[in-house]
Amino acid sequence: MGVPGEGLAKGLAVTLKTMTRRSHTRQYPDVEPDLPPRSRGVIALLEENCTVCMLCARECPDWCIYIDSHKEEVVVPGAARARQRNVLDRFDIDFSLCMYCGICIEACPFDALYWTPEFEYAEYDIRDLLHDKSRLGEWMATVPPPPPHDPNGEPSKEETAAVKKAAPR
């Protein structure tokens, strides 16, 4: 048992102390928020890297990626016969379905998909949340550089592979 009224005084002290400290409010529309690295704002597409392998569309848990493509013959001079190449016609992500799990980005074997912290793409109509490849490509400009390697983390796959290769058999 303390002094009677001690708790009341403590309560007053807490509120008074809070008043003298800086408030936690962030003035969002006026001041840009400083988002942590690897924030999951939106998925950007680097079209040149896409080979239309469809892995992302297949791995997507809620099937929100729509891909159309056609094959083109590429005649390489000097080659025995013409090569075939996939050309991407349509690459849409429906962000009204997307749950930001990032599996598509993990699944992409050619680094064509990236997280970007850009988040200001709200729309008045839910149907406008279906974004095509040109819009996804615009977001590539906002992709931050990859964070440096954690010195305490495991060495990267490339590094271990290089060490293995260099090691005498």
Add this chain to the structure above:
Amino acid sequence: MPLWLELTIRVAGVVVAFLTLPLIVGQAEHKVMAHMQGRLGPMYAGAFHGWAQLIADGVKFVQKEDVTPRAADRPVFQLAPLVALVPYLLVLLVIPLGPDDLVGQALDIGLFFALAVVGVGVVAVLMSGWASANKYSLLGGLRAAAQLLGYELPLVLAAASVAMAAGTLSLPGIVEAWEPWWLLWQAPALGVFFIAGVAEIRRPPFDMPIADSELVFGYMTEYTGLRFAFFLLAEYVGIVVIAALTTVLFLGGWQGPFGDDYLGWLWTLIKVFAVSFVIIWLRVTYPRLREDQLQRLCWLVLVPVALAQLVLTAAVKIAT
């Protein structure tokens, strides 16, 4: 100066105080409460730290539809906000701002008048609670009636103590008789008067009649637009009135460390705002008292303390 001119100036001064002080207190409440909760509060209205927020609120209230429920007792329902507001305007008339008759109307029975008029508030609350034809309003109104009638007693007893000490019922007379050591002598009465005053204007932590988490909004549930704004304004004028009465009765009114003659009004205003700050501070800090705790505090703590203070005051008064 002719009489009519003097009267006009006095009444205009009271009206100006009636219209500005509550707004300042209201804005202070917005900001102080926000910062005590780690927020910023209004920041946009008026471009600089939301200084015009209450004006914007007022404009919004004026634009809203004035709804009277079909089952309501129309004239009573519509009259209640005015009955809530006018008494506080009348009280401001007798509160002295500074020495040398710097008061709306110096009444010899000023204290009596002020307490009597503040007591009218309970009528407005009962009117609104009963006339709304809403069970929440009725519950809120009855709770308010029980609370106001209960807390009237310690309020009056504490005020009586200081009146006894000063030997007058005139508010300027009490301030003139006031001496700094009364802060100690009348300290219990000060506490009782302040707590009972906060309860009298139904501010948190004594907002059981409003109790928005259980009674929607108590006796104000059915009010919209301008009439609701009047109730809100009455609450803020109430803060000013209680702070001013506490200042005048217990904190020495216009008496300050220096320059009482020409800075008296400033000392009064500083004290009024300081007390208002404490009222806001209490609101932010403490949770609402339960109905039984509310009545217990009144009858088992405040009334006995006020009676003991009366005995003490009488004893000291006779001894000196």
